Amino acid sequence: MSMLKKADYVAALAEKIGSTKADAAAIVDAIAEITVEAAKSGEPVLVPGIGKLTVIDKPAGTARNPRTGETMDVPARKAPKVSIGKALKDAVSA
Known part of the structure; x- marks a missing residue:
């Protein structure tokens, strides 16, 4: 069983929403940053x-x-x- 890596996740997201891989990568990175910031603050x-x-x-x-x-x-x-x-x-x- 293989793991869904970030590149695969970004490619699947780009295909699903009909955008470029660069835009999808920016979305994935933004979600990760928002999640980490919220977790650091205890939210x-x-x-x-x-x-x-x-x-x-x-x-x-x-x-x-x-x-x-x-x-x-x-x-x-x-x-x-x-x-x-x-x-x-x-x-x-x-």
Whole structure:
């Protein structure tokens, strides 16, 4: 199974909307920038038909090095979380 790479995605988008690949690439890049900026500010991002991207707070804790058994402290951090939407789940499982 191969992965849909950015060039393939851009080409498919250009064909779907009847534009040039350069315009489609600009759209893809703009969507990525808007998504990252919103995530950095903590805003949830809803991508219609795909799902929702949110940023969650992960609490501080401890972890264990499996090789040495040594425990270490892990600082609190923020992490992205993606919730897949019903439309995509239904499309994949059909």
